[in-house]
Amino acid sequence: MPTPMDSLQLLNNLSRNILRARPGEVTPETLSPIFPHLDSARIPTRVRPSSADRVQVQLGICALLVVTACDIHLHDDPVLVARILEPDGWPCIWKWIHFLHDKFIVGDAYGATAYASAVNAIGRTLQALGRATASRAVVTGTPGVITLVTKRWLHDGGHGREGGSPYMPPGENGRTFANALTSLLNSEGGGRPDSVMPQVLDAANGDTKLIATTALGQLREALAMESTYLILLHLSLVNCLSDTTHPHLHIALLDEGTIPTVIQVLSWCNARPLHKASASLMLLCHSNIIVAFNSINGPLWVVQALNSGFLPALLRSGNFLHRVDHPFIVSLLTSMLSELLLQHLIFRSILRAVRRALKQVEKQNVGTAAASGVLWDVWTQFKARAEERLCLLDAWDTAGGRHKHRICNQVNCQQEDDQMTKLCSGCFGPMYCSKACQRLDWPVHRERCKASRKLLQDGLRARLDDGDLSFIRFIVDGEIRRRLPGVVKDARTKGVSLNMLVLEFDFSAVPMDFRVKDIFDYEVDPIPDHDGDLQDILRRAVDSGGESMAARTLIPQGEMSASLVSLIDIELFLDASATT
Template sequence: MIRNSLDGLESLVSAARTDVKACPRMLSAVHRHLRTKKLPRELFISTGAPSATARLMASCLDGLRVALYWSNRKHKDLSERVMQQWIVAWDWLSFMADQVVSKEPQSVEGTEFQYKVVEVVADLHRLAAFESQGTAYEVEVLNMPGFFSTLVRLWFHMLCHGGSPAALRGISHSLIVFNSIDSDNMENFRLAIREVDLVLQDMPDAASLFITHILGTIEVNAINMRLLNGPLTLMAYALDFHSDYIICPFIACYGPTLVTALMARLTSSKLTYKLGNIEDKKLDKHIQGNMAESCFVLCIKLLEICIRMRGLPCVVQILQGRLLPTCFKAALFLGHRSRPFHENVGVLCCALFRKIATFSIYPKVMHLVIKSNRHLEAHGLKALVELTVPELWTSWNTLYDTVMQRHTTKPSYSVLPRRLCNNPQCPNPYIRPIDAKRCAGCLYVHYCSRECQKDHWTSHRQKCKSLMSTRKAGKPMRVNNLDQDFAEWMVDLDLPRFLADTKEIRQRLEEKRAMTEPYKKYPMVIEISYNSVPTKLGRVYPGEEARTTGIGRMPEVMAILERRRGHLNEVFFYAALPSGKGPGSECICTTVSL
């Protein structure tokens, strides 16, 4: 065997794949080639087949992958040898990835080689990211220009052009390297992350390809979990760090429905796994079961991100997707496994239930929670969870009790005339909420009649288009005026309790500012937060101090308070409501005369 030949190298790699003792000799040969071989100008020769140098490059990279595989099996010395050559190896990796994306092979041989390159490059990315964690090479690996973006480009290339199942499975699974991105350490590889943004911006069809892949994976009888974990990790990265880019608004808009469908599939009693072509089927089933559990945890985290981004519309979507019954089924599904109900799943589900409880101040959420309760009772899920997962049961009771307490006031609210007609020229804007007519375009404003809506259309047209585009783009949205009015009704019902609870502290504060001239005084301010359950009493302070507090950064709120200066027989309430981040944040400001 010629030591430097392609056949000789492939033989060494093949031997190392089954015997770790063959790795040192194989790595010596790989390092020799890395030092001496130059990058070819073309990966494929004119006939569309790979060149001899390209084959040698692929075998070298495959050898590095094999060494990192064994390193993961507690042979850390091999990882050190690979990382010493990482800069040169990365040049080869990035060149081959660029060639695969930019060139179409013209032969069967070239196509098969392309699939092999994709599989090797993706696997080497994943292993290098995880084997370098906590070592001196971590930043060097992750900070390589194009490290993350190369994976994204290859994955979307495979989705667009098709590929072997093994290559698609390999690169999909390798996307879990996005777990390596630490928000506290992003400065070390900001350029590498920025390149991912550019890839996503240049792919207007990225989101639709992504969703098609997820749905195609879960709609088959047997699921291959290796096709799901990586893409969901990429989705979490996109939502968490880059909400302004093309893929993120689309996923933020449709993601909750997609994720709840996936969660329902993962907790189905009929769930089976597509086992790989390995000898130990039982082991592969166990591995994919662990992946399913990790995937479920990731789904809950994704929903938390979506709620943080979009607020009420997202909560409505996930409840319509039967999230609550799915979480109950997850407790039973994971409870049948070899270990108890995963603590992370339990903690995350409880936190999600508490978050949903804060949104129960809106009628849509109340209705959907009550509907979910009927489903739980019909399928006997409540009694089973009460016995097996008491923490989840407690969180559910908190959510349901909060909903029912607020729901009891809804009949009274529905029949009382409220100022709801959005037409400022309406002669009688006070109508019963059950009679309100909603704009079918923006879904935000309401009218007393279709005639009033037509009269106001000229003024409302531009705002309607703006609100419609916001909804379709998946951006933070304001709560519609009927839901907002019901929330105001709920706040008004709570005000007497907070007045009584703050009586003593308000008296003490009044004594401290007794020497202040009356015309300089503002009403006492009471802050209430509906972002927790039960509703939390915040700060109480004289209105003169408002500019140095949180509401001082809100011009609209300060303008309302400014108009109340000198009204010393009033109390000014600021109630923060649950909502998405950004301009859609909701609050209610009202005054009560003493």
């Protein structure tokens, strides 16, 4: 029978061999030596551990480290995963993890020197088991796992261990549990039960701000250290936590500055030498921003991104990608400019941010073919379209739009320069030229701010700014004047009554899609209206005796669309068409 020292040597050699093994060389038989040492009956139960207990704990930890050595092999080997999930595998592993946590991390029965060993064994084991879809589903579905990892991450990663540990570098335990949590929260392959994110929230006692500040604080610290590995780790965790199916947490992260922080990471990445990790960072940055843009109140986050330097950073990414072969990221960034940002040029607030962003691009000289690299062609198209819409914005201003909807929301402010205005940080609605104006307007704005903020936090659509609505109607009125004569001529040729038709302008499509639809196409419609009730407008059109018809405008609101509906006075618009 082997001595404890022989067993320790065997387990250590096994870990080293697995780390050097090629894909397919690690089999269930390879792991057979670890399972006797993981037997839960071997977990010490004495209050004061004996020498034999300490040896048994060493063997248990070494057995866990063999599992961690299987990290990359678990990802592609379902047979190996199935073996670890058998009754003498994961159920026993979890009991060992629970024991190490209670006795080594929370308690100190085994002395301070054991703390680092426990943190390493727990964190790396759970990280490895999170790699494969099947094992991740089982591990995260085990009661207590997510709670334990989240609490340790929040405690150690956010504030450090009480009293400190001379055996762990500062923040190292936080990084270990951040790695474990990132691996377990990964939804790739669908191996994450729906109950996982609620468990994360419960572990923080529902404090979404604590989760957000911890995650973003770690990311900012990593950025300050200029460590590519740590930035990649903490950005991955931020992306995992940015789950739009849990809007309270997603909004908390956005509130705490996810977008400006991610853009800082993107700018840092653009300035670094070519590296495989840089491409991964770039993909994570843009993926995070796309999730925000596609959330239900996406236009708010588009404004924040543009005001935080996103456009220059995006163009510099094009220059970076010009030197590497990464077609997926090129496709992602191309669609960002040619579709996602382009479809948002219907909003006045976004156009004002675009105007400022274009000046940043010009000042930083990144809008050239040399600077924007693979994005040059799509950038020139975006810029041309943006300048067209900015001309319409100027026309709206000239027609009284700016006068009716002030630059600064403070009623007595006469500010006409919108370069220094900032959104209310509470509801991201009204804009103010200064903190002084915001304080003066707060008694008036308070209730609406609270109501809008609750909608944001609950993942509900916030009301569009009055200025945005006015500008959208201004654009649509121009489209109606341009298209109505042709519609009238075609309808009369076919003998169709105009009040039975609906003009539909879909600005969520790029380019804008115009359709003439039958009124009966709208008997059942799932798209919410921002102003006016669609069915009421349709009834009024039918009852008008041919004098009016309905118009509907679809506008982007994240991955969905919202609509504006209006009743058109046909003769009035035809007269306006004749004079333009």
